[in-house]
Amino acid sequence: MTFAHHALAGFTDRPAPTVPAALARGIDRITLFGLDVVSADTQAVIDELLIPGRRSRVAFLNAHCANVARRDTAYHDALATADMVLPDGIGVELAGKMQGRRFVANLNGTDFTPALLRQAAARGLTVFLLGGQPGVADGAADALCLKIPGLRVVGTRDGFGGMVDERAAISAINAARPDILLVAMGVPKQDLWLARNAHRLDARITLGVGALFDFLSGRVARAPLAVRKVKCEWIWRLAMEPRRMAGRYIVGNATFLAHAAKAAAGKADRDTVLRRMLDLGFAGSALVMLAPLLLLLGLAIKLDSRGPVLFRQTRVGKDGVPFTMFKFRSMQIDAELRRAALLAQSDRAGVCFKSRKDPRVTRVGRLLRRFSIDELPQILNVLRGEMSIVGPRPALPEEVAAYPARALGRLAVRPGLTGVWQVSGRAEIGFDKMIDMDLAYARSRTVLLDLLLITMTFRAVLGGRGAY
Numbered sequence: 001m002t003f004a005h006h007a008l009a010g011f012t013d014r015p016a017p018t019v020p021a022a023l024a025r026g027i028d029r030i031t032l033f034g035l036d037v038v039s040a041d042t043q044a045v046i047d048e049l050l051i052p053g054r055r056s057r058v059a060f061l062n063a064h065c066a067n068v069a070r071r072d073t074a075y076h077d078a079l080a081t082a083d084m085v086l087p088d089g090i091g092v093e094l095a096g097k098m099q100g101r102r103f104v105a106n107l108n109g110t111d112f113t114p115a116l117l118r119q120a121a122a123r124g125l126t127v128f129l130l131g132g133q134p135g136v137a138d139g140a141a142d143a144l145c146l147k148i149p150g151l152r153v154v155g156t157r158d159g160f161g162g163m164v165d166e167r168a169a170i171s172a173i174n175a176a177r178p179d180i181l182l183v184a185m186g187v188p189k190q191d192l193w194l195a196r197n198a199h200r201l202d203a204r205i206t207l208g209v210g211a212l213f214d215f216l217s218g219r220v221a222r223a224p225l226a227v228r229k230v231k232c233e234w235i236w237r238l239a240m241e242p243r244r245m246a247g248r249y250i251v252g253n254a255t256f257l258a259h260a261a262k263a264a265a266g267k268a269d270r271d272t273v274l275r276r277m278l279d280l281g282f283a284g285s286a287l288v289m290l291a292p293l294l295l296l297l298g299l300a301i302k303l304d305s306r307g308p309v310l311f312r313q314t315r316v317g318k319d320g321v322p323f324t325m326f327k328f329r330s331m332q333i334d335a336e337l338r339r340a341a342l343l344a345q346s347d348r349a350g351v352c353f354k355s356r357k358d359p360r361v362t363r364v365g366r367l368l369r370r371f372s373i374d375e376l377p378q379i380l381n382v383l384r385g386e387m388s389i390v391g392p393r394p395a396l397p398e399e400v401a402a403y404p405a406r407a408l409g410r411l412a413v414r415p416g417l418t419g420v421w422q423v424s425g426r427a428e429i430g431f432d433k434m435i436d437m438d439l440a441y442a443r444s445r446t447v448l449l450d451l452l453l454i455t456m457t458f459r460a461v462l463g464g465r466g467a468y
Contacts, residue, residue: 127154183209395410
């Protein structure tokens, strides 16, 4: 079906909206960077938008948008005055968690917009597509009409030649009388344009949808559903558009999370803020760059032995608070049941069990442990704020229960992926010496020391000393 067919099908007579624009009062919001971001599921948001007579301007907020809004006050104002700002991506979710709040859903535009249009089509509402290079909006319109039976697209217009005369573009949109206007001009242009022309546009619902037309028209491959379900569409986009996306997703997400941490820190001291920024910057960048390796390691673990890819275990964190630590599974699935029978084989003095010839370790697991690769999933613990990049080794509850009084001092700081003990020989160092190292670190830690320990970690991993 071509655009001409759905354009001819779309003209209908209907009453003009009579209710003025209003904020959706029945939906919760979480304030981030001075913006009230919606916290609701897809259906709740769609129900609010489709209330008869309601006019709404909708924007999406992801890490890139937040970074731009920090520098561009006009764009920040455009977002602040929108009727709805929807959370898009794991970066915004993490920023909410830093404030002790949890978003109900990730409402990314590539999934939310088609869901809105499906329900709009069922109610006989129409849509106009504005933006993209010549032909892209038409291609997106064709794709939408194939996917959504009954959807009526009453017009398209590209964002280049079609936008040279702004007055003519707005006249063409209003003449088509769409209920919904999708604008794909990129950030911040699309939201600035919608905010500036809100009083001149007759559409009930207007949305700035970024690169949606490119995905719909096939110019850029869309992430598979399985990828989107785990909120990692940015990994797929990075693979599809490496030159444009590398800076945005590696540097951009790290920058965004660093500012989110700083905003959430409030009155925390300067070193605490800087350390959290360091954690988020390193962990966010590592997660993006190592994503292909993590997927391959997961496959290798699955093929090597029966059981889940990730091993979850309760560890004791800062101030004695327990948390669930993630590791790549390097042992057989009955390892915990067999631990008590192996305690006498420990190669290490003290309360911490460690055996060089542990029979529970799998073939792939020995390789993972040799280079400390099994610890990589703890990047997630760092992003969640349960661990830091640098800190003492996270201990088991039964180990902490057996601690002498002085050893409890190591719980004054967050446990880490690396630290003084980890770069100094790991399992070759006895328990008492490890406690001395951790207590010294807790007393004298600085951001500069953390950076030095991170640098030393690469040498320790390559050398493999004490890793088994």
